[in-house]
Amino acid sequence: MPSQDQTLDRLCIDTIRTLSMDAVQAANSGHPGTPMALAPLAYVIFTRHLKHNPADPAWADRDRFILSAGHASMLLYSMLYLTGYGLTLDDIRNFRQWESPTPGHPEYGLTRGVETTTGPLGQGFANGVGMAMAEAHLAARYNRPGHQVIDHYVYAICSDGDLMEGVAAEAASLAGHLKLGKLIYFWDDNRITIEGSTELAFTEDVARRFDAYGWHTHTVEDGNDLEAIDAAIRAAQADPRPSMITVRTVIGYGSPNRAGSEKAHGEPLGEDEIRLTKEALGWPSREPFFVPDQALAHMRASGERGAELQAEWERRMGAFRAAHGDAAAQLDQALSRTLPEGWDSDLPTWSRDDKPIATRAASGKALNAIARRVPWLLGGSADLAGSNNTNIDGGGDFGADNYAGRILHFGVREHAMGSLMNGMTLHGGVRVFGGTFLIFSEYMRPPVRLAALMEQPTIYVYTHDSVGLGEDGPTHQPVEQLPSLRAIPGLIDLRPADANETVEAWRFAMQHTEGPVFLSLTRQALPILDRDGLAPAAGLRRGAYVLADAEGGEPQVILIATGSEVSVALQAREQLAAEGIRARVVSLPSWALFSRESREYRDQVLPPAVRARVSIEAAHPMGWHRWVGSEGEVIGISRFGASAPAKRVFQELGLSADNVTAKAKALLGLGDGQAEHGRAAAGPAAHGTDEKSA
């Protein structure tokens, strides 16, 4: 006969199960089976181990809990409701409805207690690794003997799908390498995927794989065995390696006709099966959303104990502040992301007499000028640090023997890099940048999107940003990447035209805390724009600005460019001036920022009356007609690049001042649009590179 405690445990667990199936039924969509299977696991984590305070979900030293298997969102919502995060039973009833805090998949920022947005598989897994990296870093930097102010675990529940995704493999390899012992992960080994048995596609030896990564592994044979789960967690806490605990479960546990089947995965059980399941569980009520008082009281009490834990930590922080005021002040600043006074006072400037410099190189200098004054800025590259200019001088390599290091070596793992950056940023206490070639942004789109969705201020340093990278060829030359990144809502694009705009891009990036930004930077050297005769680089903050206006009257034509093509446009302006044609040059480093400006400002920069407009950008023309209009001309690249020295590629693809000039004249009825000099419009590659609107 079960003890009273056991009976209560069971009642709580079945509350999670029944809430989950009822909510999915009410929404007529969702995933009931996994919450039903994992209720015991979540119960043990939340009530026996998780250091959290539902009354203050922002407590810096809380344990993090991640439901990487985000489709099982009702498991998390049930826990948040039951342990007292402020979610109500009505919110549960409104599962998956417009503007409810209980969306189909957990969304950070929408629901108190949700640590990260999950659903796209593998992301939560990697986010957790990033959180553990941040924890290790802050602990190494700020803890002092007798003052353990940062010391928490990261728990995550992962599905088969999470472990099949490559991003999780990348993150797992790095976590093992970094010996992130605070990671305690659970694999929901239910042997079921959407298409059927995991035997269809997933028969690897998962534990052995994690063992190969350097993880501690452990198996719980029965996912309903609370003591076995508890013992596994204790073993994991004691082990210095990251832990992967295999938990054998039955999807849809309790459902007489659906348990153990893929049918329990992604659709409501149905009224009849819910009734049968509640009977099988010995559930005391037929009312949907019935929550036994005892269960709620027990769970809420467990949540309330968190307040004591936090109070104890506050006392520790007090002692830390008293003993190590400077470190504590820096930690506070880091946690609140407050830029220290004078943070940007070392930023370099370049003058017209300076030698041409690649914007990636200028970025490296700007970054280092900031890093010297902002100690909680850290980052690195997916094995291209030297090329991306992302090294922090004297920052030290972050590693198992030096978690205080500020240089992150992600390895050739762009996708994990993006997801780890999200995890670190969500954790807080750090500001993170990550670099790779612009082309390889393609390997990391899912986390970039999630950073935008979560409004997390990650900074992507994307170098080698056009066919201007030259010889490495079309596999490495971005073409469609600029437009496709610009299409991500909330992601700020920054493609500076020279070294000084690059500094402004970094200045903006550091001050922008509402979402991610990316810098698009050249491999090749660019001339320093002569700001004596041109508008200041600070115009970058408005997204677009009149860099050089027409002389002697209203502009007849507007030339619009970004990044490395701005100096090409300036050249064209001179060519046109020599022929008596008045051209304005607009630098448009950020479409996102320009779009946020007032209609008035936008009309100042691009006067509606001036319809003759030519844009030039070494990227796919997608989107440019918005700025250029129906009557203008878009010079871009609607084909793949080619392996050859950069200058040759630019010339062959028509990315020349001659071509801009020719197109501008044609728009004004002064020519046929063919460049007089150079091969721009004559070579075989020219086909399709210019685009007229329909």
Next chain:
Amino acid sequence: MPSQDQTLDRLCIDTIRTLSMDAVQAANSGHPGTPMALAPLAYVIFTRHLKHNPADPAWADRDRFILSAGHASMLLYSMLYLTGYGLTLDDIRNFRQWESPTPGHPEYGLTRGVETTTGPLGQGFANGVGMAMAEAHLAARYNRPGHQVIDHYVYAICSDGDLMEGVAAEAASLAGHLKLGKLIYFWDDNRITIEGSTELAFTEDVARRFDAYGWHTHTVEDGNDLEAIDAAIRAAQADPRPSMITVRTVIGYGSPNRAGSEKAHGEPLGEDEIRLTKEALGWPSREPFFVPDQALAHMRASGERGAELQAEWERRMGAFRAAHGDAAAQLDQALSRTLPEGWDSDLPTWSRDDKPIATRAASGKALNAIARRVPWLLGGSADLAGSNNTNIDGGGDFGADNYAGRILHFGVREHAMGSLMNGMTLHGGVRVFGGTFLIFSEYMRPPVRLAALMEQPTIYVYTHDSVGLGEDGPTHQPVEQLPSLRAIPGLIDLRPADANETVEAWRFAMQHTEGPVFLSLTRQALPILDRDGLAPAAGLRRGAYVLADAEGGEPQVILIATGSEVSVALQAREQLAAEGIRARVVSLPSWALFSRESREYRDQVLPPAVRARVSIEAAHPMGWHRWVGSEGEVIGISRFGASAPAKRVFQELGLSADNVTAKAKALLGLGDGQAEHGRAAAGPAAHGTDEKSA
């Protein structure tokens, strides 16, 4: 003292090394170190094992050799030149120059003997797995007792970077699961990455990991030990599992000052170091690009033996043809991708009386109608087959116990799916489709791009193609995916408006063999457009067509839509007609195809004189101004979606006929652009969903 054979081996190997360093030096960019390290391995593979005929690189049953570490391209070019693929010494001298067949990274289609385009790491690894899947499938379907007409290996050389990338992990797990014993892979274990030692980020136990996947593993302690390499290959050939052979190498082998350092990786050695290296190797000449006659003769002779192997295979094929004429004919058809007569005669049609049907469901029916008549069409899903409607009825599950199966279970591995599809398609003998939700196209962008670059006819079935998927919420609702896929040069977008356009999309896809296509399909049911009053669905082939013209005169306004929004536009047309406003509706299912049409046809569909245009698409507005022009109105979604039932989301985001009508009237000066009914323009979400050009 070395034997004569050993001396000759060494001379050949050093020829590969010196050609590689000389070519990188001449180009003043590239990667000398890895070709120098791997020359012995490539030499053993090509001269002792590879079943290939340089005179006929298209021989169907050849072994495939993949240089997944594509940056080491000079290794491959050296081998292709030396074994007689038609590459000349001048081509080697022109390494990385405009239009030379020796680009920075190997490009399929540009250079005879290059089996796939590599450079983006991990892709070649996964391509090879796809090739082995195709080999296993063709062998299972066509070989008969006494007639082994398909029987070849897939060799691949992988770098550390390849093995760090998640896509390789995904493919490796599946390869182990599928027991693809024809895979013989080599890991170049040089302990160096671009940022320095692999100790910085990559210390997992690689062999143990592959063991966990079910691979055979083996180590060659010295990458210069030809007999050890040879023995390892023989062991791999004998093992029924896929094989991963660790080869310990020294990057930049032979270079006195750069060997074993990351400095040997990605830059020329320099004239001085080349001289020192040649001295250290005992190289007989100081001339760059010196090729000893003996070495060339020996390598060419090894290549020429391939002709005998192929002749022998042709004899086997002859016997096979005689004994199994039907199977042989089908194999020939498959290899040449010739659609059998009547291949499309079972394609369904829907009439206005049919119930509304989701285009994903119509796609499933079309696909099955084709699959019944095209036996070499196969494919599957990344664990969403039921939702993507990608199952071939009665096709059988492809697996280690049934390689003849036509239903591929990729698991939750979208990235690998894309790369495996490329490998299978490159291999030939199969036409492959792969499905997932449109949002998860983000996980597989690199191989989609490579399919386009390689002009491989893969078919992506992307369902749940808008916020219309409803409750799963913003993590699963695509917004920016349509424009960002449309920006990939050469990729054909197909977003059919109803079931009949979906059939046309499949008809087009099967006939389009010059590159990849994707189908963007709804989760939600769409009405069958009444073709009695509308233009036929075959208009899809031209990308856009006038679906319903204005009645009673020239159109005053053009409504342009794709996919699920076409019926919304038709509704708006009726609303406008009721108010006496003449509107034309254009269905624009494919931007790529419409862009390829003549200016004349495009002007017929979108007459330049009609400037009042409204587009509606449940996607990010990026790119729409090209069709809508400066004076039109773009209705799209420039924010993330939300979790709620689909109808509610559409309404909240302004994707309604009322909104289209209101915007159309406003353009004609007949209203303020606010929908009179519904919440379209009033709700909080409406902000930012409509976009005017600058």
